[in-house]
Amino acid sequence: MKPDPLGDWRRTHFSTEIVPELSGEEAVLMGWVTDIRDLGGIKFFILQDIRGSIQVTAPKSKVDSEILDKIDSISKESAVGVKGKARAEEQAPRGVEIIPSEIRVLNPAKIPLPLDPTGHQKADLDTRLNSRLLDLRRPKSQAIFKIKHAACQAIREYLISNGFIEIHTPKIVRSATETGATLFPISYFEREAFLSQSPQLYKEVLTGCLDKVFEFGPIFRAEEHDTRYHLNEVLSTDIEVAFVTKEDVMGVLEDVLVEVFKKVKQKCSEELKVLEKEIEVPEKPIPRITYDEALDKLEEAGKRVRWGEDFSIPEQRELGNIIDGAYFVSDWPADLKPFYIMAHKENPKLSHAFDLLYDEIELASGGTRVHQKEVLIKQLKNKGLSPKQFKYHLKNFEWGLPPHSGWGLGIERLTMALTGARNIRECVLFPRDQKRLTP
């Protein structure tokens, strides 16, 4: 079927703006056809758009036969425009329907579809991701990305109103910030370069001039993990602040977390309902325990972790159960943390690093950074890294780089906590893992 042209039609109303009070008014609606029924004397379809849906009702007695033929020709999930009049009708969903005077099929869908976007027929995640466009018409998928959108805005608004300056640091870089094993190599003209694992080094330098900075940007890790918490490209919010220690930026993170939960609860009540998810705004202060205290708590619960080892997901889940909700774990063994984290003065085996966890997920990590060049060189060497490779970075430490601290927050993991999504892939429009490079 040849599609109808859009012509001069433009949407006058979203579906949910059609309310019984508008009865008699003309409207042009644009969206997708999700359900078509023919009851003999009357034909119906449901038009879905980004806000919701509306019933389009064509009684044989009231509309032209052209319209009835058109409805017969429409396949589910086709993009259509509908011009017509609103009519209050108790039996229609939300008590209102549209009686069409003209329908334009703007792009017909080819049937059969690989996926049922109404969600009535369950599909596994692979099928959903392979037909992501259709999957993203499912109200549950849309709810996740509307909540992610609201979370990003809430974080940004908080940071901006607290004097942070937005930065954009290069994603094409020369050196690793975390471990060299997880770098993606790039051919940069004739030179060797990599995809950035985090804005760490750049944001640290920028505290020496812009004072308080934040970035929203992609980070890349060539990890071969196949877990429901890992992907090779994710969105990270990073902050870095001059003249403060980890305790101060833990305070900022606490505020950000509370703000996000509060705003999402306020603005996304419909989306949370669609997801059947209730969220509780964390109360301040968010519990803060040290790594050593966490070990004690786990031991009390019958889970023994040897000092110096990282926690597994089940151990984090146990901690989440004991503490309930969000909590900080600080003062980690230095061996578990990157070279740029400051060590304790009295016990260099301990570091001024912290993680923010929510139930079983690590949402963020940060710490007080080293700001003295000699100390940083020593720590680079301790980690088996070559100070030569960090020549450009190290120069900055001779130019009055202040004491500074910061963190990175994983936006998709935060979205999992907010939406109840069980797999990080549900929180990324087009996820990247070892298997998945398209669509």
Next chain:
Amino acid sequence: MKPDPLGDWRRTHFSTEIVPELSGEEAVLMGWVTDIRDLGGIKFFILQDIRGSIQVTAPKSKVDSEILDKIDSISKESAVGVKGKARAEEQAPRGVEIIPSEIRVLNPAKIPLPLDPTGHQKADLDTRLNSRLLDLRRPKSQAIFKIKHAACQAIREYLISNGFIEIHTPKIVRSATETGATLFPISYFEREAFLSQSPQLYKEVLTGCLDKVFEFGPIFRAEEHDTRYHLNEVLSTDIEVAFVTKEDVMGVLEDVLVEVFKKVKQKCSEELKVLEKEIEVPEKPIPRITYDEALDKLEEAGKRVRWGEDFSIPEQRELGNIIDGAYFVSDWPADLKPFYIMAHKENPKLSHAFDLLYDEIELASGGTRVHQKEVLIKQLKNKGLSPKQFKYHLKNFEWGLPPHSGWGLGIERLTMALTGARNIRECVLFPRDQKRLTP
């Protein structure tokens, strides 16, 4: 010199918050030392922070000799904390100074410095970029990034309040959207992948579910250009809207541009003053001419461009002079535009593409997109591209992808227009070009 610890000191005031009315109050300030003078009986230095600067005055008669010794030991651009009392003093800049009771040198700078951040001594762009941290302490450099920050916020606020949903599309991709010659290859595990040239294909698909979307993100072009308008990694704002044509998204772009100029003029008057830049908010409607009309105008001005050729920078400058300020050029020869732009029905040599120019710079480009699979396959082939390579993308066109239109706006070029910066490298914190991969 061993640095002093930050300890429990925290900034109580920014420099510019110290006003004569605070005389007698105690304050802790944090920042960088930009100027040190010793007049015998009295020593001074200027403490700079992100908001401005304040004079710290140490009269021998009033401060401990320890403090005087400390001041003698400070090198310019060291990071310091100063505790002291504000004192109204007519002879001091802004009529107020700080009499220090304690000074902490948090990170001493190593002299000589490669650059004078006060800007008194001129430095070329290469020197500045090689010591970017020091360069970014120059008030002019800071002004550029504060204006860029304000511009990003203005755009985002406008789009969000107009119903756009924020998206984040992959930067690791399988195929070109512009020309294959400008792709950076990545080793993605055992597979071939590239850095994304634009979110084009993804954002188009997302109009089929999220309706109106926007993204702020890096785009990567392996261009070997060495001009003052090109870099290999820049920040782009992209929008894409369902059920509309280019005229509609030109309206959005017009609103965005006016909003940005208005907000920057309002919020960044200090920064514009530092840059000695006056900006005029463009008036609506922003002039719209077609490619053919632009050719006529250039010919009238004595510059002949052959039909089908792109404009050079001098030709764009000429048009900017004739039209004055911002202007749209639309309906370009199809051969000059990418495969996804819709051609004119009556004359397929013309396309529904537009550029937004400001004086001599192209700020944005966009257009009405093809939404029919068969047409897109034809246009791919016309450009010498293989539809097979776009298999995953083409599938989406069978699933009711609506008519749609959008644009991409170069944030650094916009920043050039707002700040008067003459080289795009001045508008990127750590620019990437063929020569420059670090810092």
